[in-house]
Amino acid sequence: MTEVLRPERRPNSPMFSSGPCAKRPGWSLQNLENAFLGRSHRASEGKARLKAVIDRQRALLGIPDDYKVGIVPGSDTGAVEMALWSMLGARPVTMLAWESFGSGWATDVVKQLKLKDAEVITAEYGEIPDLAATDWSRDVVFTWNGTTSGVRVPNGDWISEARDGLAICDATSAVFAMEMPWEKLDVVTWSWQKVLGGEAAHGMLVLSPRAVERLESHTPEWPLPKVFRMTKGGKLIDGIFKGETINTPSMLAVEDALDALSWAESIGxxxxxxxxxxxxxxxxxxxxxxxxxxxxxxxxxxxxxxxxxxxxxxxxxxxxxxxxxxxxxxxxxxxxxxxxxxxxxxxxxxxxxxxxxxxxxxxxxxxxxxxxxxxxxxxxxxxxxxxxx
Missing domain, CATH: 3.90.1150.10 (Aspartate Aminotransferase, domain 1)
Incomplete structure (x- = not known):
């Protein structure tokens, strides 16, 4: 093999991990010195900071006004599981999987929820299923960007505007990096630790009006853990989408997310x-x-x-x-x-x-x-x- 000279210049930051991902340029712990610590997250200022994380992401991403945006426990994984356990079972479901996380969601639906009318369509690493063949009379669960395979859906053209089922999308490494056709998506999830370079543990959950209607009209056959419950008395718990989180959030992580959002705003x-x-x-x-x-x-x-x-x-x-x-x-x-x-x-x-x-x-x-x-x-x-x- 031809000799290759050892490079003289190294990257200033060697952080190229796919999750948790690199912090934003210029990040320092000093950026978090005003974190709302030692106080209840339910205090007025605590809720205001949580709501700011929601509102600023909505604005940056162009999420429609009638969509609900909330902070939930368990990072993107928690947000996806919350949606699957709360909404599936009302109609048949198709699981599209072309990498490990999509395969994991399929396993949960087939082996944990044990849905009888669950169709699993897979593709090898580096490939993608025939999206145009998707049956939108069914609920459809898919990842927008396959972090472990380097494969993403090319666009939202394959998602029917006249769909009867819900489009449930794990978009954790796509949001803030790729255009999202919000009007064609009913459930979208991501976490701060991916494109924002924030800290893990908290997930984002976006619900379309159709997804809210499903939550309020469908009662799953299985028991729901407290951290998955989004309704009470058949109505959406609206506080979840106004900064009133289901469980106690890390206000240090919240401050880090606000710092990342400020940087995102500063670069366009x-x-x-x-x-x-x-x-x-x-x-x-x-x-x-x-x-x-x-x-x-x-x-x-x-x-x-x-x-x-x-x-x-x-x-x-x-x-x-x-x-x-x-x-x-x-x-x-x-x-x-x-x-x-x-x-x-x-x-x-x-x-x-x-x-x-x-x-x-x-x-x-x-x-x-x-x-x-x-x-x-x-x-x-x-x-x-x-x-x-």
Whole structure:
């Protein structure tokens, strides 16, 4: 293999993890010194700060006025489970899965809720099911962006405006990075720890009027834990969507979310966040186009994620390795880059094909990705030379 010179410049921040993700540029613990600590979150100022997180996200994302926006426990996972356990069972459901989290939701519906009329449609890592064939007489559950596969839905054109079922979307690594067709979505979930670079533990849940109607008209056959209950006496508990959280939130995490939102507003809001993400993704795509040993896991450009960019190693030397040795070699490459301080946490997800996964969301600086690309070439050359000795 041709010798690759060791790069002289490292990224200023080597944080390229797909979750929790990089903090916003210039972040410091000092930004949180005015956090509402040691007080009840139910005090007027506590509720005001929680409501500010809701209202500012609504404004930045352009969420319709008649949609409900709430903060719920358990990060994005909690928000998705809340929706599944509270709303499913009223009509047949289709689970679309092309990566590990979508597969997890399908498992919950089939094995935990035990819904008899649950259809599971899957695709391999790097691919996506035939979305145009979706039956919208059924409820449909899907991830907008597959963080572990680097695959996203290309747009919302496949979602019927005349649907009878609900469109339930796990959008945790898409919101703030990709345009969302809110009018075509009935339930949308995400967490602060992804594109905002906030802290984990809290999830966001958006409900369309159709989703609210489902909650108020449908009583599940199974018992609901307290943290999943969104209705009382057949009516929506409206306080959840005004900052009156179901359980006690971390007001330190709330302050961090407010700090992230202030930064998002300063760079042009939701559109500014999307623009930064797309510019970051282009740095990687330009590098892949001229690099012989790597390619996207998703072969179709229309479905490639711009946040969690998943790459496979295509070099003949690597593909000739035994199947069990390929993940080991990929992990060794990640270890080489981590030891050099060039990149942290860019290994493939444990269930995904061996390769790299690089976060390119808005909190990552374009210059850091530009500095990373030569390190990837050097790291791979070092890996290959080490194995061939």
């Amino acid at each position: 809001g939701g559109k500014g966040m999307i623009a930064r993400t797309e510019a970051n993704a282009k740095v990687i795509s330009d590098w892949v186009a001229k690099t012989g040993w790597v390619d996207y896991l998703a072969s179709d450009p229309a479905i490639r994620s711009t946040t969690s960019v998943c790459l496979k190693i295509t070099d003949d030397w690597f593909t000739a390795l035994a199947a069990d040795d390929q993940p080991k070699a990929a992990k060794e490459l990640v270890a080489i880059l981590e030891k050099e301080g060039a990149a942290l946490d860019i290994g493939h997800y444990r269930d995904a094909p061996a390769g790299l996964r690089i976060w390119a969301g808005a909190t990552v600086e374009k210059a850091d990705l530009e500095a990373l690309m030569p390190w990837l070439d050097w790291g791979y050359a070092t890996l290959k030379n080490t194995f061939q000795k």
